[in-house]
Every structure is written in structure tokens, then in C-alpha cells.
Amino acid sequence: MARRLALGALLIGCAALLDALLPRLLDPYMFQILIYIGINITLAVSLNLVNGITGQFSIGHAGFMAIGAYVSAYITYFFGPGLATATPSGGPPPGIAGEFVLFGALLAGGLAAAGAGWVVGLPSLRLKGDYLAIVTLGFGEIIRVLILNIETVGGARGFAGVPPLQKFSPVRGFFWVFLLAVATVIVSVRLVNSSYGRAMLAVREDEVAAEASGVNTTQTKVGAFVVGAFFAGMAGGLLGHYLQYLNPAMFTFVKSFEILIMVVLGGMGSITGSVLAAAIMTILPEALRGVKDYTPHNIDPRMVLFSLLLIVLMLTRPTGLLGHREIWDVVPWRRRRHPAGPNSGGAA
Amino acid sequence: MNTFLQHLLNGIATGSIYALLALGYTMVYGVLKLINFAHSEIFMVGAFTGYYAAHALGLASNPSLLGAATVMLISMTVCGLLGFLNERIAYRPLRTAPRITSLITAMGVSLFLQYGGQMVFGPDPKFFPQVFPKSNLQLGGVVTTNYQLFVVAVAIALMAGLQWIVYRTRFGKAMRAVSHNFEMASLMGIPTDRIISMTFVLGSVLAAAAGNLYGLVYPRIDPLMGVFPGLKAFVAAVLGGIGNVPGAMLGGMLIGLVEEYAVAIDPWAWGALHVHVGRFKDAIVFAILVAILVFRPSGLLGRYEPEKV
Numbered sequence: 001m002a003r004r005l006a007l008g009a010l011l012i013g014c015a016a017l018l019d020a021l022l023p024r025l026l027d028p029y030m031f032q033i034l035i036y037i038g039i040n041i042t043l044a045v046s047l048n049l050v051n052g053i054t055g056q057f058s059i060g061h062a063g064f065m066a067i068g069a070y071v072s073a074y075i076t077y078f079f080g081p082g083l084a085t086a087t088p089s090g091g092p093p094p095g096i097a098g099e100f101v102l103f104g105a106l107l108a109g110g111l112a113a114a115g116a117g118w119v120v121g122l123p124s125l126r127l128k129g130d131y132l133a134i135v136t137l138g139f140g141e142i143i144r145v146l147i148l149n150i151e152t153v154g155g156a157r158g159f160a161g162v163p164p165l166q167k168f169s170p171v172r173g174f175f176w177v178f179l180l181a182v183a184t185v186i187v188s189v190r191l192v193n194s195s196y197g198r199a200m201l202a203v204r205e206d207e208v209a210a211e212a213s214g215v216n217t218t219q220t221k222v223g224a225f226v227v228g229a230f231f232a233g234m235a236g237g238l239l240g241h242y243l244q245y246l247n248p249a250m251f252t253f254v255k256s257f258e259i260l261i262m263v264v265l266g267g268m269g270s271i272t273g274s275v276l277a278a279a280i281m282t283i284l285p286e287a288l289r290g291v292k293d294y295t296p297h298n299i300d301p302r303m304v305l306f307s308l309l310l311i312v313l314m315l316t317r318p319t320g321l322l323g324h325r326e327i328w329d330v331v332p333w334r335r336r337r338h339p340a341g342p343n344s345g346g347a348a
Numbered sequence: 349m350n351t352f353l354q355h356l357l358n359g360i361a362t363g364s365i366y367a368l369l370a371l372g373y374t375m376v377y378g379v380l381k382l383i384n385f386a387h388s389e390i391f392m393v394g395a396f397t398g399y400y401a402a403h404a405l406g407l408a409s410n411p412s413l414l415g416a417a418t419v420m421l422i423s424m425t426v427c428g429l430l431g432f433l434n435e436r437i438a439y440r441p442l443r444t445a446p447r448i449t450s451l452i453t454a455m456g457v458s459l460f461l462q463y464g465g466q467m468v469f470g471p472d473p474k475f476f477p478q479v480f481p482k483s484n485l486q487l488g489g490v491v492t493t494n495y496q497l498f499v500v501a502v503a504i505a506l507m508a509g510l511q512w513i514v515y516r517t518r519f520g521k522a523m524r525a526v527s528h529n530f531e532m533a534s535l536m537g538i539p540t541d542r543i544i545s546m547t548f549v550l551g552s553v554l555a556a557a558a559g560n561l562y563g564l565v566y567p568r569i570d571p572l573m574g575v576f577p578g579l580k581a582f583v584a585a586v587l588g589g590i591g592n593v594p595g596a597m598l599g600g601m602l603i604g605l606v607e608e609y610a611v612a613i614d615p616w617a618w619g620a621l622h623v624h625v626g627r628f629k630d631a632i633v634f635a636i637l638v639a640i641l642v643f644r645p646s647g648l649l650g651r652y653e654p655e656k657v
Binding site: 002032057059123127129130131133134135137138139141142145146148149183254257260295296297299301303304306307308310311315318 | 381382383436438441442445446447448449450451452453454456457459460462463464466467468470471579582583586624627628630631634635637638641642645
């Protein structure tokens with residue numbers, strides 16, 4: 001326990017240190033890309049829990065993001081300033097009280113998204129494959145249309161004036177993005193190697209056999225949706241506070257597809273693969289920004305390339321970059337003498 | 349009463365376009381068990397081919413009914429070819445792959461056509477020309493246009509033709525056999541590959557027709573126009589019972605009517621509760637989808653098939 005606490009403290013220290021150092025070392029543009037990578041890692045890994053590890057097929061991830069983003073922005077926008085100043089005695093010291101408000105808001109956003117994940121997960125008890133896909137897509141769109149019609153958060157005009165991450169805190173956004181991404185990866189890896197994770201893998205491999213072996217498939221599938229949605233919601237919250245603006249148009253199913261492409265590229269079922277793919281898929285469009293000047297109608301070539309990549313990937317290497325394996329199963333200096341089955345990495 | 353009939357007619361006009369689209373989804377799902385996400389983009393390409401063909405034939409300045417038919421035939425041919433290529437290049441190599449793989453590929457093709465379409469056609473909306481003279485008509489107390497009647501008439505004619513193909517021809521019989529049991533059909537000497545290709549062509553031809561009709565009624569066309577009609581047509585196919593041809597027609601009509609009446613009863617008040625139902629019409633359609641899938645996955649006309657292990 002003490003070791004874990006120390007590890008946690010070390011991580012937070014690391015995040016704070018990087019948060020202070022990086023803006024001085026990198027130009028703002030690079031720093032921004034880094035933040036996007038962090039958010040995308042969280043999104044891709046959390047979707048991978050549902051699509052890759054549990055073998056369900058969700059394309060409504062943007063909906064969970066939207067819920068988390070709007071709920072947390074609502075809290076900080078309307079209650080944030082009041083909460084940050086009205087610290088009860090015995091509470092956190094005023095200097096970092098804002099951090100707790102922000103964290104609380106993000107947590108609330110994540111929990112709201114998890115609740116939605118529970119609702120969306122329920123049909124997965126009866127549906128599989130493409131039907132489930134279309135239902136999650138439908139849910140994502142329903143969420144978006146509902147937000148579009150809530151005037152308190154701006155409706156179709158968008159939610160402007162979301163407090164920036166710095167407003168509540170001495171640290172910049174990178175601190176939170178880094179922590180969330182690392183936390184998502186750690187929780188996912190630990191989850192996969194726990195008995196719950198083994199149940200998820202069993203459901204993916206053969207649902208009937210899993211049920212026959214005593215796995216509670218209902219609980220497992222809904223659980224995957226809830227955990228995935230929770231992290232997606234927190235990532236959405238961070239994105240909102242980072243951009244200081246939200247609009248329902250940011251959370252269409254094109255966004256869900258983008259996240260899906262990351263998961264597929266990295267390999268469905270590979271957590272480190274998702275991390276890798278999220279980084280690639282964030283950097284690639286930035287690197288290709290110049291191509292825009294040469295395309296007809298000056299269209300951003302990003303989506304055309306992504307979709308081509310997806311088609312070619314499916315035709316030639318449907319397992320993605322890493323398949324079911326993790327990075328530590330692939331790199332030569334850590335390769336095991338007795339190669340265990342898929343997804344056994346992470347315990348080392 | 350007149351307003352009721354008015355909305356009924358509008359709903360049927362939109363619904364018949366959804367029905368034409370839904371047929372493509374349902375036929376492909378029948379033979380391949382694949383949600384062909386790219387179908388809505390074939391619909392979009394159909395509308396754009398119609399747009400360019402109409403301008404090439406000079407119909408924008410010199411409209412005629414014969415010209416309208418020519419435009420439609422041209423875009424049906426182009427889309428039939430596109431549907432064929434789509435199946436040949438993207439789906440056939442994955443015939444034996446897990447279904448999720450083909451599903452992801454279908455999404456990829458769909459996105460590719462959407463954004464490729466933006467590059468080819470330009471991202472700004474274009475206006476579908478009036479390919480034959482438009483006039484207002486009075487039917488009893490109901491105001492309509494000859495366009496609306498044209499849409500309904502063409503849709504009904506095409507659906508009757510499809511019904512004939514599916515239930516009265518050798519190809520139709522083979523298609524139903526493949527849809528019933530793929531392996532058994534191939535053992536009986538049915539050329540399954542050719543049948544599947546033909547099914548895609550048939551679906552794409554109907555989608556092209558739907559695209560042109562849609563362009564007539566809602567002249568604003570852009571490369572992303574297919575997304576929502578496509579999703580709704582898919583909901584229609586599921587509502588009617590996927591894989592079921594009459595079901596798709598019924599489902600399309602129902603979805604068109606639901607949408608129309610959602611807008612018609614806007615603002616809906618119940619006690620102190622005021623809801624702008626019309627703004628939620630997309631959400632309502634998806635809610636229908638979720639409800640159908642959860643409570644009656646076989647759809648209205650589909651039959652229940654217990655899953656075998």
C-alpha cells in the first residue's frame with residue numbers, strides 16, 4: 001500500500017514537473033499537440049476496453065465525451081467560482097482549492113457519462129455485432145440532439161466561456177491531461193489482468209462458452225461500457241476546459257469514428273497499441289497540414305486519408321499494428337522465453 | 349382534417365424516398381449480413397450525378413419530363429457501377445473475415461466517399477435543378493406539387509419492379525436462396541458471387557433513384573447529405589424487419605410519417621410541459637430504432653429466428 005501511495009505521489013510530482021517544464025522547452029504549438037495526444041490516448045484506450053477487450057462494438061463514444069464535457073463545464077461555469085472561494089474550514093488550502101473544484105467537476109462529468117454508459121450497455125445484453133454498433137451510434141446521436149436543444153448550455157450556438165483549466169489552478173492543463181491518460185492506461189492494464197478483465201476477454205472470445213463457465217456476461221459487458229464511458233466523459237471534460245468552448249457539432253459520430261480508427265489501427269485488444277495509434281493519429285494530420293494547399297477545393301485531406309487507411313488496414317492487416325499483443329510482448333529485449341497467449345502482457 | 353391529409357401526403361413523399369433507400373440496406377443485409385454503411389453515400393453520388401447530368405443536358409434552362417427520366421437513368425447506371433465496384437474491391441476480399449472486419453470496412457468506404465466527395469464535388473451545397481416544370485396542384489383541400497406526386501409515383505413503380513424481380517424471376521429466386529442460407533445455396537449450384545454483385549447493383553440503382561427524387565424535393569445537395577437519410581433508411585429497414593423487402597417499404601413509409609408528424613404537432617403541450625417535438629425528430633427516429641431492437645429485434649414483418657450455437 002505504501003509503495004502504491006509513493007508511486008501515486010511520484011506520478012503527480014512527475015505531472016506537475018512536466019507541466020512546469022514543458023511549456024518552456026516546447027513552443028505552444030507542440031505543447032498543444034501533446035495535450036491532444038493525451039486526450040486522444042484516454043479516448044482510444046477507454047474505447048478499446050469496450051471494443052477490443054470485451055469484444056462489443058460501440059461507435060457512440062463521442063456521446064459519452066459530450067456528456068462528460070457538458071456536465072463538468074456546467075458545474076465549473078455556474079458553480080465553479082462560488083465553490084472555489086467558499087472553502088469550508090478544514091478543507092483544502094485556498095491555493096489549491098480550485099484544483100479540487102476542477103477535479104470534482106471532471107469526476108462528476110465522468111460519473112454522468114458512466115451512467116449513460118450503463119444505459120447504453122443494457123441493450124448490449126440482447127444485441128451483438130452490427131446491431132449493437134448501430135444502437136450505440138443511435139444513442140450517441142440522441143445525446144447530441146438532446147444537448148442541441150438545451151438552451152442553458154447554449155444549444156446549437158455552443159457553450160462559450162467554459163472556464164479555462166488555469167482558472168482554478170496553479171498548474172496548466174497538461175497536468176490533468178497527463179494524469180488522466182496515465183491513469184486510464186494503468187487502470188486498463190490492471191483491469192485486463194484482473195479476474196474482471198479475464199471475464200471480459202472470455203466474453204470476447206466466446207460468449208456462450210464464457211457464460212457456461214460461470215462468467216456473469218451481463219455484468220461484464222455493462223461494466224465495460226460503464227468504465228469506458230467514465231474515462232471518455234473525463235476526457236471530454238478536459239477537452240471542454242482546455243478549448244474553453246463546447247459545441248454539439250464537436251461530438252458527431254465522425255468523432256466516434258475517429259476514435260474507433262485509433263483503436264483499430266493500434267489493434268483491437270491492445271492497450272499500448274491504442275496509445276501508439278492515438279499518438280500517430282494526432283501527429284499525422286498535423287504533419288499533413290501543408291497538403292491541404294494542394295488538394296482540390298482545399299479540403300483537409302485528413303478524413304480521406306483516415307478512411308483509406310482504415311480500408312487498406314482491414315484488407316491487408318485487420319489485426320492493426322499490434323493485434324492482441326502489448327508493446328512489451330513485441331519489443332525484442334522484453335520478449336518472453338515462453339510466449340504466453342494473447343493479452344497476457346502487463347503482469348511483468 | 350385537411351392539415352392531417354396534407355401532412356400524410358408530405359410524410360408519404362419523404363417516406364417513399366426512405367423506403368427506396370431502405371430496400372438497398374435490407375437486400376444487402378439479407379445476402380451478406382452486413383450493414384452497408386456506404387449505401388447512403390451511393391445515394392449522395394446518385395444525387396450529384398443527377399445534378400451534373402442535368403446540367404450537361406441543359407435541363408436547368410430547358411426542363412422536360414423526358415430529360416428527367418434520362419437524368420435518372422444516367423445516375424442509376426453510374427451508381428450501379430459504383431455499387432458493383434464497392435462490393436468487388438472492398439467487401440469481396442473480406443467474405444470469410446469476421447463480420448466486424450467488413451463492418452469497419454463499410455464505415456471506411458462510407459467516410460472515404462463522403463470526404464472524397466467533398467474533394468471532387470466541393471464542400472459547398474449545390475442546388476439540384478428543376479429537371480421538369482414544377483407546378484402546384486390542388487387535390488381536394490390538399491396543396492401539393494407535381495414533384496411530390498412524381499416522387500411517390502416513381503417510388504411505387506420502382507418498388508413494384510423490385511417486387512417482381514425478387515419474387516418472379518430466376519435471379520430473385522437465387523437471391524432469396526442466398527439470403528436464406530448462403531452455403532446451401534452455393535452447394536445447389538447458385539453462383540453466389542454473381543448474385544451478391546447483382547444485389548449490390550440493384551440496391552445502388554434504387555439508391556440513385558432515391559438520390560434524384562430527394563434532390564427534386566430538397567434541392568440543397570452536398571457531399572454529406574447522405575448521412576441522415578441513410579441512417580433513417582437503415583432504421584426503416586430494421587423497423588420493417590431486416591432482410592424483408594415489403595418490410596423495408598413499410599418501415600420507410602412509417603419513418604417518413606413519424607418525422608412529418610413530429611414536426612406537425614410541434615410545439616406540443618401537455619399541462620405545463622411544452623416540448624418542441626420537431627427539433628427532436630432525429631432523436632425520435634433513433635429512439636424507435638433502440639426500442640425495436642430491444643423489444644422486437646425481428647422487426648414488424650420479420651420472423652423470429654432463434655440463434656443456434
